Amino acid sequence: MIKLPDADGTLTAYEPKKTPSVYAPGGAPLTSRTVFAAAHVIADPKAANEPYTPPVLDWEATLKYRHYLWSQGLAVAEAIDTAHRGLGLGWGESSELIKRASAEAKSVGGRIAGAAWTDQLAPGVPHTIDAVIAAYEEQIEFIEGAGAQVILMASHELAAIAHTPEEYRKVYDRLLSQVSQPVILHWIAPEWDPGLQGYWGSDDLGEAQKIFLSVVADYADKIDGIKAAPLPKERELELRRGVPSGVRAYTGDDTNYPEMIEGDELGFSDALMGVLDPLGPVTAAAVRRLDAGDTKGFRELLDPTVALSQHLFEGPGMNIRFYKTGFTFLSWLSGHQDHFRMVWGEQAARSASHLAKAYRLADGLGLFPDPELAERRLKAFLLTNGIE
Numbered sequence: 001m002i003k004l005p006d007a008d009g010t011l012t013a014y015e016p017k018k019t020p021s022v023y024a025p026g027g028a029p030l031t032s033r034t035v036f037a038a039a040h041v042i043a044d045p046k047a048a049n050e051p052y053t054p055p056v057l058d059w060e061a062t063l064k065y066r067h068y069l070w071s072q073g074l075a076v077a078e079a080i081d082t083a084h085r086g087l088g089l090g091w092g093e094s095s096e097l098i099k100r101a102s103a104e105a106k107s108v109g110g111r112i113a114g115a116a117w118t119d120q121l122a123p124g125v126p127h128t129i130d131a132v133i134a135a136y137e138e139q140i141e142f143i144e145g146a147g148a149q150v151i152l153m154a155s156h157e158l159a160a161i162a163h164t165p166e167e168y169r170k171v172y173d174r175l176l177s178q179v180s181q182p183v184i185l186h187w188i189a190p191e192w193d194p195g196l197q198g199y200w201g202s203d204d205l206g207e208a209q210k211i212f213l214s215v216v217a218d219y220a221d222k223i224d225g226i227k228a229a230p231l232p233k234e235r236e237l238e239l240r241r242g243v244p245s246g247v248r249a250y251t252g253d254d255t256n257y258p259e260m261i262e263g264d265e266l267g268f269s270d271a272l273m274g275v276l277d278p279l280g281p282v283t284a285a286a287v288r289r290l291d292a293g294d295t296k297g298f299r300e301l302l303d304p305t306v307a308l309s310q311h312l313f314e315g316p317g318m319n320i321r322f323y324k325t326g327f328t329f330l331s332w333l334s335g336h337q338d339h340f341r342m343v344w345g346e347q348a349a350r351s352a353s354h355l356a357k358a359y360r361l362a363d364g365l366g367l368f369p370d371p372e373l374a375e376r377r378l379k380a381f382l383l384t385n386g387i388e
Helices: 059-071 091-108 129-146 156-161 165-176 205-218 233-242 257-262 276-291 295-312 317-333 343-348 352-364 371-384
Strands: 002-005 011-014 035-038 075-078 112-116 149-152 183-188 223-229 248-251 270-273
Touching: 002 352, 002 371, 035 276, 059 075, 059 091, 075 091, 091 112, 091 129, 112 129, 112 183, 129 149, 129 156, 129 165, 156 165, 165 205, 183 205, 205 223, 205 233, 223 233, 223 270, 233 248, 233 257, 248 257, 248 270, 257 270, 257 276, 257 295, 270 276, 276 295, 276 317, 295 317, 295 352, 317 343, 317 352, 317 371, 352 371
Parallel strands: 035 075, 035 270, 075 112, 112 149, 149 183, 183 223, 223 248
Antiparallel strands: 002 011
């Protein structure tokens, strides 16, 4: 028995599970859905890693975690926001991460995609559209050269200077006409990232979506799939039904993902999600049931995970970005890393009660390979936070 702190400061008794996770590595490859987990990075605990200092990673542990995801049958989406991209990791660190992880993927036959952005450009300084194109081209060339698929991210630098659909078309026409393999076209709505307000040349989300889909239609042979998040379920369904045949729609809906991945009579979504970092094992097991035609079994496994997903992503506005703290905490409790330290000190970004609830929800799902280790580490964490 352990007493866990609630948000109101009270302590509630909880009886942890004693049975190790049944979601062991291995199993048949996933066939009916493509599932990318956006992986977190593991900081070097000996380094400062204080806010706004150059991040230092524990490369061995970071890459070992990617091997764990591949062993579950998942693909890895590398160097996006789950890996502190733009929130600690710049292009220098991200390119090293992509290079190392791509080499590891090749060694085990794992699938990997790396994010191409324009973050080597100085922030807060106006850039020309040609400079934005050149920055994209540099990163695309590097990622393709490393052997990874490209995730073409929406650019803050482009959003700051482009105002019309034609200006956005100039950039995407240039980039998509020259990629060597189909990319994943990634767009984050301004609700989550205000720096992308007006992307595609319109402040109206519906109009922006039309422009986005027109680009996809014109370059369907150069686009593996699209991801747009966070969108209301109805708008994401509309987007999914609007893409040309053969272009995947990768869901990023952290609440409705079981329904989106299952699909309906008009199609289904694949997945590219940060929450699949902690939920990768159970998601892979659920998709294998879907592969076998067991839709009911798929939902029985995946539906109960939604409460944990919603909890990890809770918070107003940009506070949502601290979901990575919960991911790292659960990774530590699971034994994937030896410490609970993060880039820019973000281990302090969530309260003890928030992380205790994350533990309880994850334990309820049977996610911990070694429940006794998870319990010991949780007790140590609570003690150092003044909770006996």
